Amino acid sequence: xxxxxxxxxxxxxxxxxxxxxxxxxxxxxxxxxxxxxxxxxxxxxxxxxxxxxxxxxxxxxxxxxxxxxxxxxxxxxxxxxxxxxxxxxxxxxxxxxxxxxxxxxxxxxxxxxxxxxxxxxxxxxxxxxxxxxxxxxxxxxxxxxxxxxxxxxxxxxxxxxxxxxxxxxxxxxxxxxxxxxxxxx
Amino acid sequence: xxxxxxxxxxxxxxxxxxxxxxxxxxxxxxxxxxxxxxxxxxxxxxxxxxxxxxxxxxxxxxxxxxxxxxxxxxxxxxxxxxxxxxxxxxxxxxxxxxxxxxxxxxxxxxxxxxxxxxxxxxxxxxxxxxxxxxxxxxxxxxxxxxxxxxxxxxxxxxxxxxxxxxxxxxxxxxxxxxxxxxxxxxxxxxxxxxxxxxxxxxxxxxxxxxxxxxxxxxxxxxxxxxxxxxxxxxxxxxxxxxxxxxxxxxxxxxxxxxxxxxxxxxxx
Numbered sequence: 001x002x003x004x005x006x007x008x009x010x011x012x013x014x015x016x017x018x019x020x021x022x023x024x025x026x027x028x029x030x031x032x033x034x035x036x037x038x039x040x041x042x043x044x045x046x047x048x049x050x051x052x053x054x055x056x057x058x059x060x061x062x063x064x065x066x067x068x069x070x071x072x073x074x075x076x077x078x079x080x081x082x083x084x085x086x087x088x089x090x091x092x093x094x095x096x097x098x099x100x101x102x103x104x105x106x107x108x109x110x111x112x113x114x115x116x117x118x119x120x121x122x123x124x125x126x127x128x129x130x131x132x133x134x135x136x137x138x139x140x141x142x143x144x145x146x147x148x149x150x151x152x153x154x155x156x157x158x159x160x161x162x163x164x165x166x167x168x169x170x171x172x173x174x175x176x177x178x179x180x181x182x183x184x185x
Numbered sequence: 186x187x188x189x190x191x192x193x194x195x196x197x198x199x200x201x202x203x204x205x206x207x208x209x210x211x212x213x214x215x216x217x218x219x220x221x222x223x224x225x226x227x228x229x230x231x232x233x234x235x236x237x238x239x240x241x242x243x244x245x246x247x248x249x250x251x252x253x254x255x256x257x258x259x260x261x262x263x264x265x266x267x268x269x270x271x272x273x274x275x276x277x278x279x280x281x282x283x284x285x286x287x288x289x290x291x292x293x294x295x296x297x298x299x300x301x302x303x304x305x306x307x308x309x310x311x312x313x314x315x316x317x318x319x320x321x322x323x324x325x326x327x328x329x330x331x332x333x334x335x336x337x338x339x340x341x342x343x344x345x346x347x348x349x350x351x352x353x354x355x356x357x358x359x360x361x362x363x364x365x366x367x368x369x370x371x372x373x374x375x376x377x378x379x380x381x382x383x384x385x386x387x388x389x390x391x392x393x394x395x396x397x398x399x400x401x402x403x404x405x406x407x408x409x410x411x412x413x414x415x416x417x418x419x420x421x422x423x424x425x426x427x428x429x430x431x432x433x434x435x436x437x438x439x440x441x442x443x444x445x446x447x448x449x450x451x452x453x
Contacts, residue, residue, distance in 0.1 A: 018227045021303040021314070027443060031380070033306050054194040058201060066221035067303060069310035069340065069348070069356060072213045073205035080198045084191070117309070123206060126355040127309030130376035136308045 004162040006052045009044055009155070013037065013060045021067045026143070032136035037064060038108040039148035041079050043155045045086035046095050053083035070116075071123065078115035082108055101152050102145040109144020113137060214341060221343045228302055228346060232316065235300070294412060296330070296449040297321070302346065304443075311354040311374075311382065312337075313442065317450055318345040326410050328451045334416045334439035335359075335404060336448060347450075351442050352417070353378040353385045361387060361417055362405040366395045369405050372417065372436065383438040387420070390432040396420055402436060412451070 016036035020026075026034050037060045045053050061076035086093065086104075094100040114137075120127050208216065283291070303314035317323045319342040327339045329349045337357055340350040350357040353374045361372045368390055375386040390396060400420045406413025418438040425432045442448075 014223055015227065017306065018224055018231075018303070021306050022231055024304070024443075027304065033304065033308055035306060050190050050194050054198060057198060062205075062216070062220045063223050064306060066217045066224070066343075067314065067348075068305045068307045069312050069350065069354065070307055071206065072208060072216055073202060076198065076205065077202045080195075084195065088191075113308075116307075120309070127307075128311065128353075128355055128374055128379050129309060130379040132380035133308065136379075140308075 002048065002052065002159070005048065005159055006055055008158050008162050009040075009048070009052060009056055010059050012154075012158070013040055013056060014063060016040065017060070017064045017067065030136075030139045030143075031132065032139045032143075034143045034147070035109070035112065035140060036147055036151075037061075037075065037079060038082065038112040039105040039144045039151050040155075041083045042086055042104055042108040042148055043151040045083040046090050046093070046152075047155060047159060050084070050087060053087055054080065057083055071120075071125065074119060075112060075116050077119065078112045081115065082111060095152070098149055101148050105148020105151075106141045106145035108148065109141045110137070113140060217341065218343050221346065225345065228316070231302060232300075292412070292453055294451040294453060296451055298447055299347075299450055300447050301445060308379070310356075311351040311378070311442075312340060313349050313351060313448075315347050315349055315448060315450070316345070318343050318347050320344050322452055323347045323450055328404075328411045328415065330415065330449045330451060331442070331445050331447070332440045334418070335411065336438075336440050336442050336445070338410065339450070349448070351382070352438055353382055359411060359417075360405040360407040361402045362413075363387075363390075363396050363420070364401045364403055365397070366400065368394055368396060369407070370434070372402070375435070377435075382443050383418070383441045384421075385418070385436045385438055387434040387436050388431065390434060392425070392430055392432055394423070394425070394432045394434075396423065396432075396434065398422060 013036075020034045020036050023034075026032065041053070041056060041060070044056055057076055057080040058073075061073045061079055064070075065072050065074055086108075093104065095104060117127065117129075205213075279291075283289075297317065299315040299317040301313050302316050305312040315329075323339055323342045325339055325342055328335060329337045329339065335352065337349045337351040337354070338359075339347050340356065341348040352359070352372060355374050358371055358373050360369060362369050370387040370390045373386050373388055375384060377384040387402065398420050402417045402419060404411040404413060404415040404417060416439055418436050421435040421437045423432060423434050
């Protein structure tokens with residue numbers, strides 16, 4: 001597990017969720033709140049191990065629900081399902097171009113609210129939904145795509161900055177040469 | 186691929202999610218309070234940044250504008266003092282009359298100013314975070330006002346912050362009275378609230394209601410959560426279907442909470 005990277009990612013999650021809650025401009029302009037956790041989870045799932053994905057899903061959902069009327073840990077399952085699915089299929093997903101990162105971020109931003117809403121309705125809660133929710137969902141999809149484009153180089157830079165990188169070697173560094181021993185001893 | 190870490194992570198997340206959904210409201214609130222402490226340094230930094238920006242903004246206001254504002258405020262203060270004097274005489278008279286009629290004295294409310302520090306990150310709830318918490322004496326269900334009208338009630342109180350459920354939030358249903366007819370209904374959210382935060386619905390009015398469009402609405406005082414007579418808004422339209430036992434009314438709330446920076450918490 002990349003401990004420093006995991007800690008840094010949790011800090012990024014904490015700061016971005018706080019900023020999204022305190023920043024009034026998106027609500028005044030778009031009429032919707034921005035959720036940074038789906039694009040962040042997507043970018044993490046493409047780079048980090050399953051331990052980091054799990055910790056982010058748990059910490060992100062639990063801290064975010066303290067700012068909201070949502071039940072505790074509502075987005076835990078949706079975030080983990082997204083992270084797990086992306087992580088398992090990461091070799092098959094194209095994420096080296098801005099367009100594909102935007103598309104993946106948009107899909108993440110579309111799925112998480114739907115799954116969270118389904119969980120809310122399954123637990124007999126009465127969320128505020130109307131026709132305007134469709135606009136909020138669409139604006140959320142676009143903003144999630146944009147945030148994925150921003151988060152990708154940020155996390156890449158953080159990974160390189162906080163974790164010790166292996167030195168580039170033209171040979172296999174894992175092979176150990178044992179001397180003074182006969183081969184068939 | 187080693188599947189063991191994936192299996193362990195999935196089981197751990199599933200168990201935790203199940204635990205979260207089956208927690209009692211008290212334990213859920215306690216856990217939320219615990220996790221909310223992670224945001225404390227960020228809220229402190231936000232408060233410092235706001236104070237600094239306010240100070241810097243005040244430094245660049247021209248002296249002429251300040252003097253003009255000061256004169257206007259002095260005049261307003263004089264008018265308000267006159268009104269207050271008249272009201273205090275009436276209040277004294279009211280207290281004596283209540284004593285003579287052996288009625289219970291009305292509780293006094295102390296409003297306390299608080300700054301809005303955050304909004305609900307979900308689109309399907311309508312709540313705000315304020316910078317007063319249980320350490321400042323804030324308790325659950327305390328009424329919150331702005332611009333002389335009710336905007337909501339305290340839903341959760343943390344140590345240095347509280348979350349206020351706004352009028353129009355599905356969890357903030359209150360009993361309201363129409364001033365002109367004294368009819369009572371339940372103020373609730375409607376589909377339009379999500380588009381316009383000043384829209385709500387008044388349910389369970391009598392079928393043959395005498396209420397008219399433009400009538401003012403106040404808190405009824407039933408349930409003893411809110412004091413009686415706090416302004417809420419006015420009737421926008423009435424929806425009376427023949428055969429129905431009740432009438433539904435659209436309500437325009439007096440204050441738009443999305444434009445506010447500060448609110449008043451009414452403390453007993």
